[in-house]
Amino acid sequence: MSTPVSGRGAALPAALRRLIPPTPLSRRLATQSVLFSTGDGAFNTGSAVFLTQVVGMSAAKVGLAITIAGIAEFLLAYPCGRIVDRFGPRRMWALSNLGRVACFVALPFVSGFGEYVVVAVVFAAFDSSGTAARNAYVLDVLPAKERVETQAYMYSSLNVGFTLGAIIGGVALAFDSLTVIRWTPLFTAALLLANAYWITRLPAAPHDLRVASGEARVRPTGPGPMRNPGWILVSFFVGTMWTNQVLLNIVIPLWLVEATDAPHVLLAWLFGTNTVLCIFLPAYTSRGVRTMRDAMRFIWFSAGFFVVSCLITMATHSTVGLITVLLVWLGHVTVTGAELALSAAGWAFQAELMDPQRRGEYQGVREVFSALGGRWAPALYTFLALSWGDAGWLVIGGIIVVAAAALGPSVRMAQAFGRRTWGLEEEPVPSAAPEPV
Known part of the structure; x- marks a missing residue:
């Protein structure tokens, strides 16, 4: 319980407290959101420079590559969701982040359109499974009355992380050095690696426990x-x-x-x-x-x-x-x-x-x-x-x-x-x- 605050300043501390997630688990999930979005934002801020100046693609090829990756993510969304149910949301969330790490580690060595498309499609697969696993885990692990509020805090935390990432990406761009831009994906990879470890430290959700017991291997009855x-x-x-x-x-x-x-x-x-x-x-x-x-x-x-x-x-x-x-x-x-x-x-x-x-x-x-x-x-x-x-x-x-x-x-x-x-x-x-x- 928080200590009551009296006097004219009471409203301000209450307003500030409202910005802090109310439970230990919601605070851990908010921390995860900041880790993920800081890394993602740091790369995305300079991604246009990276793809055109480092990888060497034209703007038209960048657009085509992103479109191909988007189509792949669309096609993979449903099968990836089924895989999450099969192996458990926390495990697949962590493994998907490790897959993202591998893709970012590979990016500094990509040298053309074809190579980038391969990495982007692989990333799309891990992104689809990671998104499905994250959302399934949050809904599964939280009591019903906390789900909407906790996701609101996670949404705020994502925006905090994207802002921090944009600042970091802006600093990298300020060096005006293609060498710095080339290796920026490794910073993102490091944060996503920390994020994957953080996910493994979260408590197992009920569906994870069913997977561990073998219960989830039996496909649920009824229509999907x-x-x-x-x-x-x-x-x-x-x-x-x-x-x-x-x-x-x-x-x-x-x-x-x-x-x-x-x-x-x-x-x-x-x-x-x-x-x-x-x-x-x-x-x-x-x-x-x-x-x-x-x-x-x-x-x-x-x-x-x-x-x-x-x-x-x-x-x-x-x-x-x-x-x-x-x-x-x-x-x-x-x-x-x-x-x-x-x-x-x-x-x-x-x-x-x-x-x-x-x-x-x-x-x-x-x-x-x-x-x-x-x-x-x-x-x-x-x-x-x-x-x-x-x-x-x-x-x-x-x-x-x-x-x-x-x-x-x-x-x-x-x-x-x-x-x-x-x-x-x-x-x-x-x-x-x-x-x-």
Whole structure:
């Protein structure tokens, strides 16, 4: 229990305590998130320079290689999820990180397009299994009432790590030395190696214990997620709603450059604001999600923020000066609100609607259909916003409203499937979050 603080300064310590994960396990998971994202961010910051100047690929070949890796990750998501269920989430999470380590160790020695594609495809396999294993482990090891809140802290920690990694990557770029850039992947590999060790020190989840006892070798009876139309539709429409990231990272920046008089330096402030908000707010915004009804309420919050962002950004085509700057910034902030609300709802869907015996497999199906729900957005949204103008922005907002409306019946279908298949029941969850310790 924390010591009560009296007087005018009481609110500040309480606010600060709210940023610290409340349980020992959630703090260990948050530490893991920082280790992983710091290493990942350090490489990604300078990856464009690494691939073009060190590996020697043209920009077109970089794009092609990334596309090939993305297709491989899409195709491997479902089989990797089944492997996670077979061998246990903690083991596969640690082994996948070791596979990532090997890929980063190989990168300084890659000298062309073909070699990079091989490494990228192998990395995609380990990335698919690692993502499925991480999500399955978190849902399996945590009590139901802690799942959404802990994932919010992990989300904040990921953003802290990405920020630290970007700073480290920026320092490496500041040396203006291809030798430094060439060996940057080894720094990432070292952090991921520490991350893999940290994962092995986490407690075994119930599914890990079933694997150790041999129980998990017997395939669960009953239909799997590919025969669960509700889960497939939930994954698809949540993927559509996650196109808020396309608005955040692609469409609004392009709109700023092509259709407004805002200074280009504003882009740095936009991304900086998003990062800060995603560090400090998830622990607060996730507190309202305790049931599927709460999750659907947050889905509509997300859709509302998204539509407001479209309307605000649309208006900047005819504004000038400081008004444009303020409106573009506000449009970016509101789409960040859409991201935060959707995150909380999505964590609740994963915690409630997946078969506990098949979480890895369900994660694989989620990855596949989430990609189908949103991979088309960069091309379509950019075309609509920059070619159709006001009408295009209204269509983009309308797409999200339709997706939010479709999620209601999709969630009910998934719940009905769960009740028939594995005895899903809506458990009463306390309305108050666990008190910080």
